[in-house]
Amino acid sequence: MTIPLVVGIDGSEESLQAVDWAAGEAARHGVPLHLVHAAAPAQETFEPVTAAAERARKGAPTVRLSSEVLHEDAASALVGKGRNAFALVLGSRGLGDLAGMLLGSVSLAVAARADCPVVVVRGAADHRDDRFGSIVVGVEDGQGSGTAVWFALREAHVRRCRLVAVHAWSASFGASARPPPPPWYALEAHRRPPAQVLDDALRDLAERYRDATVSRQVVEGPARQALLAAASDADLLVVGARRRHGHLGLQLGLTNHAVLHHAPCPIAVVPQI
Structure with missing residues (x-):
């Protein structure tokens, strides 16, 4: 049995x-x-x-459709459904959210707790309707982006569009500054060059999706600014999220919070496997 794509409605x-x-x-x-x-x-x-089913049938008449009403709080209901889902899709805000909120409380709670990818549908119609032919994925140094890169490449493959892989970095010191080494100095010295971070993240997965057009962006500066800038002409922004050690849920972090609140296009948060 094929697992479904689940969308929360209110x-x-x-x-x-x-x-x-x-x-x-x-x-x-x-x-x-x-x-x-x-x-x-x-x-x-x-x-x-009923209204949502009519919209779905109009937009994709060949898709097999089902629905249900659950009597529990929305975040818990959706997180539960996400344990056996292709992905969870949510609106950026719901009926119960306070005016002025950039992102609804349910969407944020689900993005932080779900076991599957969560897509928050944001932005104007041109961003929601796949008019740009581009998907952006954030790539960080380490193992936190592997599943996100795979998800983004698969999306680029099925959409037959371009993938833009973005890695943001910042220099530790200025060229002439010689401060005393901080405790993390040894780790900083062993970081991979920024371009290599992208090459390593894409190498094996790009072989699987050889028809995908992939471009690389190495940006010196805060990751949130680099991702939001790249997403300005994208149909989808994809970011990864590490799992909390010893705790339920994900480590969304400041960058993920920023893009969830401010992305100009739909954003997918993909848990690390």
Whole structure:
């Protein structure tokens, strides 16, 4: 049985935009689409589900569609469904979020706790409708980006679009500065050159998706600024997230929080395997 792409719905326009995006994604990958609405026990309404199902059928009539209403809080319901999902897709805000919030509390909670990739559908229509032909993935030094790079390459492959791999770095010292070595000096000295970080991250996976067009960007500066700039003309931004040692959930970190709140396009948070 093929695991479904799960989309959370609540009747808001943002959740319907997420349904539109998820329907296209399910069609691209040939997976079922499952609509989930979380409601309080006293609320036996299926109106959000009906409206979302109509949107999904209109956008992707060949996709196998199912739906359900769960009587528990939305974040817990979606995280539970994410244990057996191709990915979770959410709107950037829901009906219950406070005015002025950049990202809804449910979307942020699910992105921090889910076992599968979580896509938060953000941005204007041109970013949501795949008009740029480009996917951006953030690559960090270490092992935290491997699954994110694989996810991004697979997306570029099925969409037949360009992948832009971005690695941001910062120099430890100025050329003439000679401060006393801090405790992390030895680790800093053994870091790989920035270009090699990208080469190593892409080498094996690029062989699997040889038809994908991949470009590399090495940027000196904060990662959040580099990723947001690259995402300005992208259809999807992909970032990785490490798992917490000894704790449930993921280490989203400052960079992931920044792009979740400010990305101009849909953003996928992919847990490290």
